[in-house]
Amino acid sequence: MKSSFFPLIILTAIIFLRRLNPTEAATCHPDDEAGLLAFKSGITRDPSGILTTWKKGTPCCSWNGITCLTGDRVTAISVGGQADVAGSFLSGTLSPSLSKLKHLDGIYFTDLKNITGPFPQFLFQLPQLKYVYIEHNRLSGPLPTNIGVLNQLEAFSLEGNRFTGPIPSSISNLTRLSQLNLGNNLLTGTIPLGIANLKLISSLNFGGNRLSGTIPDIFKSMTNLRFLTLSRNQFSGNLPPSIESLAPILRFLEVGQNNLSGTIPSYLSKFKALDTLDLSRNRYSGIVPKSFANLTKIFNLDLSHNLLTDPFPVLYVKGIESLDLSYNRFHLNTIPKWVTSSPIIFSLKLAKCGIKMSLDDWNPAETYYYDFIDLSENEISGSPARFLNETKYLVEFKAAGNKLRFDMGKLTFAKTLETLDLSRNLVFGKVPATVAGLQKLNLSQNHLCGKLPATKFPASAFAGNDCLCGAPLSPCKV
Numbered sequence: 219m220k221s222s223f224f225p226l227i228i229l230t231a232i233i234f235l236r237r238l239n240p241t242e243a244a245t246c247h248p249d250d251e252a253g254l255l256a257f258k259s260g261i262t263r264d265p266s267g268i269l270t271t272w273k274k275g276t277p278c279c280s281w282n283g284i285t286c287l288t289g290d291r292v293t294a295i296s297v298g299g300q301a302d303v304a305g306s307f308l309s310g311t312l313s314p315s316l317s318k319l320k321h322l323d324g325i326y327f328t329d330l331k332n333i334t335g336p337f338p339q340f341l342f343q344l345p346q347l348k349y350v351y352i353e354h355n356r357l358s359g360p361l362p363t364n365i366g367v368l369n370q371l372e373a374f375s376l377e378g379n380r381f382t383g384p385i386p387s388s389i390s391n392l393t394r395l396s397q398l399n400l401g402n403n404l405l406t407g408t409i410p411l412g413i414a415n416l417k418l419i420s421s422l423n424f425g426g427n428r429l430s431g432t433i434p435d436i437f438k439s440m441t442n443l444r445f446l447t448l449s450r451n452q453f454s455g456n457l458p459p460s461i462e463s464l465a466p467i468l469r470f471l472e473v474g475q476n477n478l479s480g481t482i483p484s485y486l487s488k489f490k491a492l493d494t495l496d497l498s499r500n501r502y503s504g505i506v507p508k509s510f511a512n513l514t515k516i517f518n519l520d521l522s523h524n525l526l527t528d529p530f531p532v533l534y535v536k537g538i539e540s541l542d543l544s545y546n547r548f549h550l551n552t553i554p555k556w557v558t559s560s561p562i563i564f565s566l567k568l569a570k571c572g573i574k575m576s577l578d579d580w581n582p583a584e585t586y587y588y589d590f591i592d593l594s595e596n597e598i599s600g601s602p603a604r605f606l607n608e609t610k611y612l613v614e615f616k617a618a619g620n621k622l623r624f625d626m627g628k629l630t631f632a633k634t635l636e637t638l639d640l641s642r643n644l645v646f647g648k649v650p651a652t653v654a655g656l657q658k659l660n661l662s663q664n665h666l667c668g669k670l671p672a673t674k675f676p677a678s679a680f681a682g683n684d685c686l687c688g689a690p691l692s693p694c695k696v
């Protein structure tokens with residue numbers, strides 16, 4: 219589940235807009251200039267020229283990423299790489315001389331990818347600092363035990379580094395925080411109980427670490443919490459009772475990929491603002507509470523890879539965007555009506571859900587937004603041809619292990635399709651040349667015949683058919 223940190227995006231946007239405001243001061247304070255130039259000299263590689271404008275003797279308030287809101291003093295450094303561009307990075311370390319920038323209230327070092335070194339101690343020498351985002355770099359080592367001294371911070375993100383060891387208990391002193399994001403590091407140990415002191419917190423992310431133990435019962439005091447991500451750790455037990463107190467406002471609850479067990483708490487159905495619920499890849503058992511019918515605002519629901527059993531409740535959502543119920547113990551028989559009728563669905567995953575219908579009888583209200591479909595390991599018959607022909611932006615269609623029976627030679631699909639898995643079905647006819655444009659293909663164990671078109675796929679993608687021939691299988695007989 220992606221894109222959960224809207225507050226960060228909004229804040230970044232505000233900072234960006236503030237930067238568009240031209241800064242009056244021509245020159246900057248000598249301490250600030252010295253600190254920034256020392257930072258630059260700690261950078262050993264800057265292939266995309268992020269710091270090119272940082273030149274001694276030129277007004278540092280107008281350097282790329284520098285904001286001066288109070289006269290000649292630098293108040294924010296915002297140096298970011300482009301997330302998906304490999305050549306957009308900085309190598310080197312964060313110079314301790316940044317402590318000279320005494321008026322800094324915001325530090326944004328994001329997606330620089332190759333900044334190394336330990337936790338930056340200079341943060342302790344910047345009394346006005348309120349916003350720290352050091353994300354997607356390679357900082358490592360432990361978090362300092364006295365981290366709670368930074369109690370003026372309002373937003374703190376170290377997402378996507380390689381910090382190890384425990385979350386220091388002094389973090390409970392960061393009581394002004396509205397955002398805390400330690401996601402995607404290598405942190406171990408348990409969540410400190412003192413986190414309960416963070417009463418202003420609206421977004422809390424510890425996802426993608428190696429945290430363990432039970433999720434502590436700390437949420438009662440967090441009356442502003444809207445985003446909670448604890449996914450991809452080793453938490454066990456069930457959700458703690460105090461989560462229920464978040465019902466009025468919580469929008470994102472992500473606890474997938476842990477070791478949570480028990481039954482899904484029925485109080486979750488009281489979460490009137492819940493947009494995203496991810497309980498996937500845990501060991502939840504029993505039924506999904508009937509009261510989930512009341513989750514009318516839910517857009518993204520992922521309950522996949524648990525041990526959940528029938529009956530699955532009917533939901534009265536206006537439109538689900540993404541649904542994954544795969545690999546439980548459900549016997550849904552058909553694709554539920556409330557799914558088929560969604561006007562906005564882009565991802566539908568119902569693998570091994572005991573579906574026995576014919577795709578010829580499936581008439582989704584809207585096919586336009588579909589990106590991902592996984593109907594593998596069911597007993598689905600008929601043909602996906604009509605549906606595939608209607609989608610415009612489909613990226614993935616997986617339906618391995620069903621009873622689909624149709625002429626592959628006549629299949630048309632969106633140009634955007636990357637993955638097509640139809641293995642272990644009853645598909646007949648020839649393999650069309652259009653499959654060559656896919657990135658992943660599996661047509662093994664069907665009844666296909668004839669000469670294969672030239673593709674990059676291995677023999678296992680075509681194995682077990684009736685009479686396919688040509689590379690990568692054996693040559694066709696003349």
Ligand SMILES: *[C@@H]1O[C@H](CO)[C@@H](O)[C@H](O)[C@H]1NC(C)=O
Binds near residue numbers: 263310332334
């Ligand atoms: C990343 O930084 C390390 C250490 O500074 C350096 O050895 C490595 O070459 C850098 N990687 C790239 C792609 O520049």
Ligand SMILES: *[C@@H]1O[C@H](CO)[C@@H](O)[C@H](O)[C@H]1NC(C)=O
Binds near residue numbers: 388389
């Ligand atoms: C929090 O701060 C107070 C006052 O500065 C201090 O006495 C206390 O030890 C700190 N708590 C932790 C857990 O560090």
Ligand SMILES: *[C@@H]1O[C@H](CO)[C@@H](O)[C@H](O)[C@H]1NC(C)=O
Binds near residue numbers: 454
């Ligand atoms: C998962 O939790 C159970 C207890 O509920 C425990 O016995 C088991 O060792 C845990 N597994 C992992 C991989 O942590």
Ligand SMILES: *[C@@H]1O[C@H](CO)[C@@H](O)[C@H](O)[C@H]1NC(C)=O
Binds near residue numbers: 508509
């Ligand atoms: C939905 O909520 C209403 C009021 O909050 C409650 O009376 C009703 O029983 C709930 N529906 C289900 C199916 O639990």
Ligand SMILES: *[C@@H]1O[C@H](CO)[C@@H](O)[C@H](O)[C@H]1NC(C)=O
Binds near residue numbers: 603604
């Ligand atoms: C695919 O759709 C087009 C119109 O959008 C139609 O002309 C064509 O016959 C369809 N092909 C198949 C195989 O259904």
Ligand SMILES: *[C@@H]1O[C@H](CO)[C@@H](O)[C@H](O)[C@H]1NC(C)=O
Binds near residue numbers: 661
């Ligand atoms: C295709 O699927 C079969 C089983 O369904 C599997 O054994 C084979 O490795 C797969 N091949 C590819 C290329 O994914």
